[in-house]
Amino acid sequence: MLVQLQGPWSLLFGRLTLSALPYDNPIIVATFIFAAIAGAAVVGSVLYFGKLGYLWREWITTVDHKKIGVMYIIVGLVMLFRGFADGLMIRTQQVMADGPHSTGVLGAAHGFIPPFHFDQIYSAHGTIMLIFAATPILAGLGNIIVPLQIGARDMAFPYMNAVSLWLTTAGAALVMISLFVGDFSAAGWVGLIPLTELPYSPGVGVDYWMWAIQISSIGTTLNAINVIATIIEMRAPGMTWFRLPVFTWTTLSTSVIGLTAFPVLGVALALLGADRYLGTHFYTAGDGGNLMLYTNLFWIWGHPEVYFLVLPAFGIFSEIIPTFAQKALFGYVTMVAATLTIAGISWAVWLHHFFTMGAGPDVNGFFSIATMLVGIPTGVKVFNWLFTLYRGRLTFTTPMLWAVGGLFLLLLGGLTGMMLAEPAVNYTVHDSVFVIAHFHCMVLMITFAIFGAVIYWFPKIFGFPLDERTGKMFFWTFAIATALVFLAMFALGFEGETRRLDYLYDTDWKPMLVVEEAGMILYLVSILYFVKMLYVSLRDRAQNRVSSDPWGTARTLEWMTPSPVPFYNFAVTPQVNARDELAWRRENGLENVKPDHYEAIHMPCNTAVAPIIGVLTLAFGFGMIWRIWWMAGFALLGIIIVVIIRSFDKNLGYELKPEEIEKMENQAELGGIVAEQPARQPITEAEAH
Amino acid sequence: MATKIAAGAETLLWHHGAEGHDTISARTLGFWLYMMSDALIFASLFAAYGVLDNPFNAAGGPIAQQVVHPLEGFWQTIAVLGSVLAYSLATVALKNGSKIGVVHGILGAIVLAVVFLGFEAHDLLGLIAQGDGPQRSGFLSVFFMMIASHGLHMVFGILWMLVMLVQVARSGFTGDVVARLLNLRLFWQFQASVWVCVYVYVYLLGGF
Numbered sequence: 001m002l003v004q005l006q007g008p009w010s011l012l013f014g015r016l017t018l019s020a021l022p023y024d025n026p027i028i029v030a031t032f033i034f035a036a037i038a039g040a041a042v043v044g045s046v047l048y049f050g051k052l053g054y055l056w057r058e059w060i061t062t063v064d065h066k067k068i069g070v071m072y073i074i075v076g077l078v079m080l081f082r083g084f085a086d087g088l089m090i091r092t093q094q095v096m097a098d099g100p101h102s103t104g105v106l107g108a109a110h111g112f113i114p115p116f117h118f119d120q121i122y123s124a125h126g127t128i129m130l131i132f133a134a135t136p137i138l139a140g141l142g143n144i145i146v147p148l149q150i151g152a153r154d155m156a157f158p159y160m161n162a163v164s165l166w167l168t169t170a171g172a173a174l175v176m177i178s179l180f181v182g183d184f185s186a187a188g189w190v191g192l193i194p195l196t197e198l199p200y201s202p203g204v205g206v207d208y209w210m211w212a213i214q215i216s217s218i219g220t221t222l223n224a225i226n227v228i229a230t231i232i233e234m235r236a237p238g239m240t241w242f243r244l245p246v247f248t249w250t251t252l253s254t255s256v257i258g259l260t261a262f263p264v265l266g267v268a269l270a271l272l273g274a275d276r277y278l279g280t281h282f283y284t285a286g287d288g289g290n291l292m293l294y295t296n297l298f299w300i301w302g303h304p305e306v307y308f309l310v311l312p313a314f315g316i317f318s319e320i321i322p323t324f325a326q327k328a329l330f331g332y333v334t335m336v337a338a339t340l341t342i343a344g345i346s347w348a349v350w351l352h353h354f355f356t357m358g359a360g361p362d363v364n365g366f367f368s369i370a371t372m373l374v375g376i377p378t379g380v381k382v383f384n385w386l387f388t389l390y391r392g393r394l395t396f397t398t399p400m401l402w403a404v405g406g407l408f409l410l411l412l413g414g415l416t417g418m419m420l421a422e423p424a425v426n427y428t429v430h431d432s433v434f435v436i437a438h439f440h441c442m443v444l445m446i447t448f449a450i451f452g453a454v455i456y457w458f459p460k461i462f463g464f465p466l467d468e469r470t471g472k473m474f475f476w477t478f479a480i481a482t483a484l485v486f487l488a489m490f491a492l493g494f495e496g497e498t499r500r501l502d503y504l505y506d507t508d509w510k511p512m513l514v515v516e517e518a519g520m521i522l523y524l525v526s527i528l529y530f531v532k533m534l535y536v537s538l539r540d541r542a543q544n545r546v547s548s549d550p551w552g553t554a555r556t557l558e559w560m561t562p563s564p565v566p567f568y569n570f571a572v573t574p575q576v577n578a579r580d581e582l583a584w585r586r587e588n589g590l591e592n593v594k595p596d597h598y599e600a601i602h603m604p605c606n607t608a609v610a611p612i613i614g615v616l617t618l619a620f621g622f623g624m625i626w627r628i629w630w631m632a633g634f635a636l637l638g639i640i641i642v643v644i645i646r647s648f649d650k651n652l653g654y655e656l657k658p659e660e661i662e663k664m665e666n667q668a669e670l671g672g673i674v675a676e677q678p679a680r681q682p683i684t685e686a687e688a689h
Numbered sequence: 690m691a692t693k694i695a696a697g698a699e700t701l702l703w704h705h706g707a708e709g710h711d712t713i714s715a716r717t718l719g720f721w722l723y724m725m726s727d728a729l730i731f732a733s734l735f736a737a738y739g740v741l742d743n744p745f746n747a748a749g750g751p752i753a754q755q756v757v758h759p760l761e762g763f764w765q766t767i768a769v770l771g772s773v774l775a776y777s778l779a780t781v782a783l784k785n786g787s788k789i790g791v792v793h794g795i796l797g798a799i800v801l802a803v804v805f806l807g808f809e810a811h812d813l814l815g816l817i818a819q820g821d822g823p824q825r826s827g828f829l830s831v832f833f834m835m836i837a838s839h840g841l842h843m844v845f846g847i848l849w850m851l852v853m854l855v856q857v858a859r860s861g862f863t864g865d866v867v868a869r870l871l872n873l874r875l876f877w878q879f880q881a882s883v884w885v886c887v888y889v890y891v892y893l894l895g896g897f
Binding site: 572644650 | 700701702703704705706711714715716718719722723725726727729730732733734736737740741745746747748750823824825826827828830831833834848852856859860865869
């Protein structure tokens with residue numbers, strides 16, 4: 001059944017040999033030293049301060065949606081940094097390798113990266129940025145904010161929530177391992193077919209890419225189920241559908257997309273896996289395979305995935321802008337309708353990713369018009385935000401800067417998107433960096449929303465704000481860097497530069513390439529400001545403790561909880577009376593009315609099952625990638641056994657006593673996200689009945 | 690705006706005891722959502738089958754008409770529907786609170802599912818033995834993948850049923866066990882519906 005491979009294979013180590021370690025590559029060795037020092041610093045400080053037990057009890061085994069969300073965001077930020085490092089290398093290679101007389105160092109004919117390594121870098125850059133940076137950060141934000149915005153105690157399935165996190169983390173870990181053990185896919189983040197087939201990519205690179213995405217996408221699908229069930233089942237009394245905050249609406253739409261799109265990706269990759277492992281002919285160039293089957297299946301997921309990322313960003317703008325314009329969101333109902341419309345149309349536009357593949361004018365025409373239709377609901381949204389700003393009492397805090405900056409990028413990305421929706425234009429700029437500049441405007445709009453959201457909700461979760469002064473420096477350096485890199489890239493696209501080039505033949509491109517490189521260096525500066533922002537805020541946290549509504553003009557339910565949010569969220573479930581509940585209470589002078597008494601709260605216990613499943617999945621993925629069959633087999637068996645054992649577990653959670661709640665309500669830090677909780681006895685079956 | 694209500698003295702701001710949501714309903718909804726994503730897996734597979742079910746993709750090997758056996762498939766259909774019936778009888782027994790009825794129903798469902806899988810294994814192994822395995826052509830790849838994906842669902846369903854047999858015997862009808870039995874019923878009917886589609890699309894359309 002199994003495909004015969006070239007090269008060595010042993011029962012114990014599969015395809016893994018010592019030569020898989022790229023110790024002869026100076027770039028990777030330097031990266032490894034950096035990662036080893038950083039890793040040793042983290043592990044060392046955890047051990048030095050004796051925080052291992054705390055980390056295990058309060059974080060790794062947690063089922064609290066806020067902690068899970070924070071861990072998603074940390075994973076995402078680490079991967080964002082890695083993806084940025086890849087981007088920096090791509091840009092530096094291109095500026096160095098321009099023209100036949102450009103010199104080469106470190107064994108490259110031009111620039112400093114040989115072609116095969118360069119191909120891996122841009123493949124990793126795309127895969128990481130979309131699937132292991134943007135997706136986890138947005139999933140984390142949804143995890144943290146949605147239950148708070150609907151007045152829920154937790155997600156509908158807290159244990160499954162933890163499983164989703166650890167599956168995503170296992171996928172991200174595989175991508176990181178590929179850096180130091182073996183190599184990564186060199187076939188682009190989309191997995192260009194038939195290049196990903198075994199005869200053309202005989203190494204483990206494509207397997208790393210395939211399994212990492214497959215594993216993390218299972219986590220994303222489970223998370224989507226969880227979010228939808230939470231929003232449908234767990235809303236507080238009075239939280240009717242048309243009182244839902246827009247961020248919750250967009251997260252719901254996004255989860256519907258995630259639930260329906262990710263299985264298609266799963267099938268596309270599973271069929272590729274069958275080709276690579278079992279020797280089937282789904283996508284092979286001969287023997288009855290069909291290349292376009294892969295391309296279609298991939299983009300049937302791929303385009304909804306774009307809106308999967310964009311919609312939460314729109315939701316974030318819809319939360320930040322009303323807060324800092326001190327007005328209700330303009331056109332709430334049209335905003336919701338536009339969100340759902342975008343989610344719906346997202347399923348009918350996938351072919352615009354390959355207009356030039358010869359589908360013919362009728363098919364191209366259909367997908368062209370469908371793509372342009374997206375402009376209508378998006379336009380509705382933009383005008384709603386503008387009308388919210390119009391005659392508002394604007395305060396330009398850092399989150400507001402990110403939101404307004406994001407609107408500019410949306411305009412730029414959206415208008416160039418309209419150009420690309422035209423097949424005739426597509427034939428001209430197809431595969432040029434014009435397309436790259438277009439979609440980077442869109443994903444950077446998402447990044448702007450992410451940074452805005454992190455800064456906006458940070459004080460709610462941690463009880464102290466991020467520093468505004470360094471935050472503004474972070475914003476301006478990042479925004480100017482974005483303009484430098486991508487405006488120059490639009491120009492280069494029109495000048496004919498195609499994408500994914502490790503060597504550029506045209507020396508006329510040099511000036512714009514230098515501008516791009518300057519932008520990349522400015523990005524590096526912005527990262528320093530980001531780190532400084534974290535450092536300054538942490539250092540001064542004691543002076544900057546905030547109350548429940550740190551911005552003073554927030555409108556939605558999450559701002560009614562103490563800051564930092566206690567782990568049980570709301571001491572008493574709020575009764576929702578209006579669309580913007582907090583704004584309504586403020587207008588009626590009710591914002592400080594506390595519940596008259598507290599009742600016991602039933603909470604779920606932490607579980608080690610979720611991280612165990614994560615580790616086993618990592619072992620399964622690693623075993624499959626290197627074809628270490630015993631490892632993959634035992635890991636899979638282990639997962640099944642762990643799941644079955646857990647189904648026999650009768651842990652009924654524990655009860656939080658009213659006195660404890662009262663204490664934590666009066667002193668929020670006691671129940672906050674970094675506080676260590678005392679051991680609480682799980683309730684027995686007799687008590688439960 | 691219709692949502693602006695002036696607050697009076699009687700305005701309710703906090704809702705004591707509102708947290709007890711219905712766990713069985715949440716779990717059932719969650720399971721329906723899971724089935725939605727699983728249905729999309731099969732939708733993609735059917736799409737792939739539609740693309741690769743073409744003499745060109747048979748690459749000189751057998752086409753659908755030469756590999757499917759609609760009559761054998763008919764007996765398989767009877768087995769899988771009988772298995773669903775047996776499980777439904779278990780659910781009736783669950784309603785009556787009869788442990789032994791539930792156990793008997795599930796056992797019947799397992800036996801019929803194993804019969805089904807026996808037919809399927811015989812069918813697929815026979816094809817492999819005569820050199821028409823999934824590596825033969827694009828068409829046979831998708832044929833095997835389609836059948837095996839459904840078969841894998843049945844294997845996991847059987848495993849789930851075995852676990853439930855133990856749980857029903859050990860702890861009786863607790864909230865957890867009942868929720869799982871109800872979701873298992875959904876799952877079992879889901880895989881049967883998928884099989885009906887496979888039978889029509891692959892066996893009947895291919896065979897005649």
